[in-house]
Amino acid sequence: MKHSRAVTLTKCQDGHSLNFHAMASPCEVIIQSTDPQLAIKLGNIIASEVWRIEDKYSRYDQNSICSVINNSAGQTVNIDEETYLLLNFAEQCYQLSDGLFDITSGILRKVWRFDGSDKLPTSTQVAKYLSYVGWRKVKFDQQQITLADGMEIDFGGIGKEYAVDRAIILAKQLTNLPILINLGGDLAVTRARLNNAPWQVAIEHPDIDSTKSNIDNNSSTADMIISLTSGALATSGDARRYLLNKGKRYGHVLNAKTGWPIENAPRSITVVAPACIQAGILATMALLQGDNAEQFLSEQEIKFWSRR
Amino acid sequence: MNTVHKIKLALIVPLITIASGCTSLGVEPWERDLLAKDAMSLTSSPIDSALDDHIYFSKEASSGGKGFGGGGCGCN
């Protein structure tokens, strides 16, 4: 479904809310200001930036730099500074996660379809695609990147969080009023609300199937409310994407080293961090720890909520 | 002095009811949406309080109670 690129303005209790659609998610910007002009200006700046990042790094968009790289068939591709910085960040995450987080692992989706069915791929199928996975095989520097033929990179694991952080930077340049930016659940705030009140952020319970329109389900949808005065939060995990085979649940988080789902990973983890991209990576890294997800975050002294 | 004691009692009685009649006092951190408002802080307007304290301190024989009664000025 293609959403039109429009920003809508809604007046809310003590400010304005701006809504648009990007990166396959509903996006929302809330500004605590009664000035509609300012709100519209902010909404346009942020939506433009998010759409710019989407256009540049979406693997679904044939014109994106991501697609150009993925379709390069072993040829070297020139990149700009922003792309270099993102690749560099992905490299750091690869190193820090000891190879578990790998932006070349997206290709495994061709054998893993987490549609709730019981269709597991065969070991042969997994092994075939696993040979196209491996950040170590990617050569890049500040000017260019070279991927082996058949390999793909995917900014899906960091793109949305990166867009939140970029949007926060732009928002802070425009005004010092309190602003919350929420791109499909990955969000950040510029500061506490007026009078130092925290933002109250409700995190949807991941077990709830949002496609089911169950009106009187409200009592069981006990959303988790998080008070946020600064920084960002991001959630990794998706309860709706799994396979169930012989009573065993296979979550959609794949081990880039084995090509198989991480066992006993929490269904979702929400992490609070100064920047959204940090929160997102920490949440993903925690999921990749499987059983030890919570312990991993506790040892890092990171504020998190996990759902199993 | 009798009236005095009655009033003290009246104050203490609701206190005890609150303490014993309700096993789950307090809220979880995410239930503080209303309490976090400025209007719900014990001194919702510190400036008003400071000005009022000064007026009543200089016009009446009582002061303090909520905060320090203090001296601080020659106004009484």
Place this chain on the structure above:
Amino acid sequence: MKTEKTNIKAALTIATAALLGGNTVTHAETVSSNEDSNWEFDSAFLFYSEADRVSASEVILNAKKIFADDEILNLKLTIDALTGASANGAVAQPRVQTFTRPSGNGQYDIAPGDTPLDDTFHDTRVQLNGQWTQAVADNLTASGGVHISKEYDYLSLGVNGNVAIDFDRKNSTISLGFSHFQDTFTPEGGIPKPFASMLIGDSSAPTWDDEFAETRLGSEDDKTTTDLLLGFTQVINRRMITQFNYSYSMVDGYLTDPFKILSVVDDNGVAQDYVYESRPDSRAKQSIYAQSLYHFDTNVFDVSYRYMWDDWQITSHTIDSRFRIPLGDNFGRESYIQPHFRFYQQSAADFYQPFILNSEPLPAFASADYRIGEMTAFTIGLKYGMLVNHGHDLSFRLEYYRQTPTDAGFDEPGVLKKVDLYPTIDAVIAQVSYSF
């Protein structure tokens, strides 16, 4: 193992800074606490005016800054100016009365039937407060402050300290506070001798200064005030919070008002003499205070009660209540109105008397200051506040304050029956506040 894991967080912080630019790394170390906030300012101008008596203007500027680890620095400047007339303590008479000004320079006359007011009150006061508050442990907050207040004839220096312990998810807080003030009073005309007769006559006469000096003890005196405060705050539920305080206050030193006198009357109530008042040199006050706030769907009700008692045998009851009603969006702005009602009642100090009978022996202490006599007072007011653009708070407050001194059972001989010994005082309080 542990160090290696901690490195992930630190390394990610560096990687994030490299990606997003240095401007985000500043607050990367503190996840849940604020960055250094900008200075926040609260300002107010208040005008207080009593019908035919004192009027006062007061300006407050409060500056607050919250640092990265939630340390709070609060600086406050208060300036007030007082002018007008104040009751000197003498009773009204059916004839003209003449009084000497507190400075000894000149006299003033009071018309028959009027409550004697001394109209020489002019004073300007400057006060500075500094307060630092910070968490010293997970659930322990400490605060310390200094105070200096200077008037033409008065200097007050103070320090205070407070610790607050939170427990049960910060739903309960116990706090312990201490404050100490050191005040020096150098009234114009000096400190009068207790019960010395007010010198009345020709102040330009050559012997006047010497005779006036005879009624004086010295040029200055001092007092100390030590307060202890024990508080308990409890969150009841999502809508309600309560506070209970006990406070003990010890005041030592010069507690007399050097400008206040008493009429010495004969059996017909006719004033024969005016003598300077005399109060004990210590006062121990105690009070209990309870407050509760309740959040209805949109309105907030704030009510408090205070009971105070002291060793001067003064007891008082104070009920203070506010009801905040949001008005939603008016004129494109969020606004509220807040009616205010306050009731106050006090009993008289044991040495309070409206006058002295010359047929009776002089007591050890006496004061005719209505402010320590039996009294009822109430305040009704209305505040209108609005959030103007960019989160700045603008509010207006208008209040009416009425003090009704009452007769604690003193006989009124002769002519005193025909005059008002307990005149009511009406005052208007107007205030504008702005936060930015």
